[in-house]
Amino acid sequence: MASILSAMPLMGLVKLGRWETAPRNCATNTECPSSSARFASPSIDSATLFLIDAHATVLFRGSPFRRQHKECPISRRRGEYPIGSYGRRPTRLARMCKSLRVTAIPLCGVLFDWRGTLVCDPEEELWLQAAAARLGREIEPSQIAALLSELEIAAGQPDLARRLAIADCSATDHRAVNLDLFLAAGMDAELGLQLYELDFEPDFHPFYPDVADVFASLNNRGIAIAIVSNIHFDLRPEFRAADLDRFVDAYVLSFEHNVQKPDAAMFDLALSVLGFQASEVLMVGDDPRRDGAAALYGIRTLLVPPLRDCVSRGLEAVLALTR
Secondary structure (H helix, E strand, O other), X not given: OHHHHOOOOOOOOEEOOOOOOOOEOOOOOOEOOOOHHHOOOOEEOOOOEEEEOOOOOEEEEEOOOOOOXXXXXXXXXXXXXXXXXXXXXXXXXXXXXXXXXXXOEOOOEEEEOOEOXXXXXXXXXXXXXXXXXXXXXXXXXXXXXXXXXXXXXXXXXXXXXXXXXXXXXOHHHHHHHHHHHHXXXXXXXXXXXXXXXXXXXXXXXXXXXXXXXXXXXXXXXXXXXXXXXXXXXXOHHHHHXXXXXXXXXXXXXXXXXXXXXOOHHXXXXXXXXXXXXXXXXXXXXXXXXXXXXXXXXXXXXXXXOOOOOOOOOOOHHHHHHEX
């Protein structure tokens, strides 16, 4: 559902470094200055793990399941994910770090993205089915496919695309633009509202099962944790409900600060509240454009592959990279 509620995901092969659309300032809706030309623009596919240092140099690149699935597609069209889900090999990420002899980094803190990194989203089809069921309706697979297609088309309309690009800067704006998006896709207002409200229910974005152990291990090592998320609602209750709030030292949530990743201000806020320098933290996320931007500002960055199955996320890699 992140692809519906969060300005739609990147489609096709993504290049890290050359922004397809320049990052924009939420307050002025103008392009943010960036030094993206420093990137070597390596390809990122849905089967690739990247660790990027402060100079945007790829320290290593590898696939957690390349040996098993050489035919694995790199296309990221809606609904297409690698054959043999990455999550079915939950420990391969950490083992890969060790086999590549990646040196553990002395760090004071880890910045985690939330959606797609710590929690998983069901497929878009399940969101639509659930929203319809809440209204006592039945929705056919063909109707779901048509709605998803119309949503993608509607999201490409210039005005909606502009508003969606900065929607996480404001809870009010996020609600307004997404409801407008649903109407533009041909959804009736009642179904659109029910679909939107599902995103506030923890059951629709459960934590990956390895998050608790990784957080506890970082805490035992004295490494601080900050949640740095483009989001339109308060995540603290969800962390408290999962008994994870006790491990979190800071929350930097876009809607509370009228700014969102990839703007440098998001990372500056996290560093400021933790009291660390960029060289003392690791950013962990799944979005090469938004989370990968941390490397522009001197923060080592770990990008994990997309994963829709709610199985182990492979976050043991974070432990292998920190000391």
